């Protein structure tokens with residue numbers, strides 16, 4: 001049985017000055033004590049680097065994890081503007097997104113850099129949430145399986161054990177558009193991802209790996225998404241910026 005994970009991705013939003021209010025409203029909206037929340041569903045926020053320290057000190061009291069949105073694969077050195085795994089670990093941050101489509105689209109992230117990052121994370125005790133997903137034209141050309149398989153195989157080739165790996169399927173055309181994939185469309189790709197993981201690590205291990213759906217996930221479609229056997233949680237952009245909406249999605253994961 002895989003425990004659901006509701007992960008918010010704040011992208012480049014919010015300020016340190018907004019954190020206390022957000023988490024107060026969020027935990028109030030959950031109307032559960034922290035032990036109950038923790039037992040029933042895992043909750044995580046991927047926040048901008050400069051918000052990590054304060055978010056972690058507030059959120060960890062409630063059993064909520066804080067993650068980064070990116071990390072560099074090298075330990076240290078002349079990489080202006082980059083952040084290392086040990087810098088994140090110094091702040092007790094144990095998880096990071098890798099290969100989000102916005103990083104692929106705007107910041108030159110490729111299957112190759114994703115692979116280096118995933119390898120570095122797994123070798124250094126950092127949980128990678130690896131994002132994969134096809135663009136609109138790729139889906140229209142019937143290339144969804146091909147694209148997702150390529151993105152998965154790239155990093156799987158260099159790892160021998162999945163460690164704490166989490167995968168997020170985020171169809172690019174569904175991100176920030178209000179046009180979520182249907183639960184059937186999402187399940188089809190999640191099943192493909194699990195099959196790829198099974199071939200690499202064996203079915204028993206693949207069955208323990210969480211696969212999140214992201215792309216206009218909201219309180220409106222989360223119940224439907226969660227009826228599907230291979231959807232183990234959501235990676236949520238817009239709706240995670242609103243504490244009431246994100247809390248409703250966490251409650252749906254129980």
Ligand code: 13P
Pocket residue numbers: 009100170174175176177178214215216217235236237238239
């Ligand atoms: P939206 O939920 O705003 O579509 O964003 C999804 C996403 O990119 C999460 O990483």
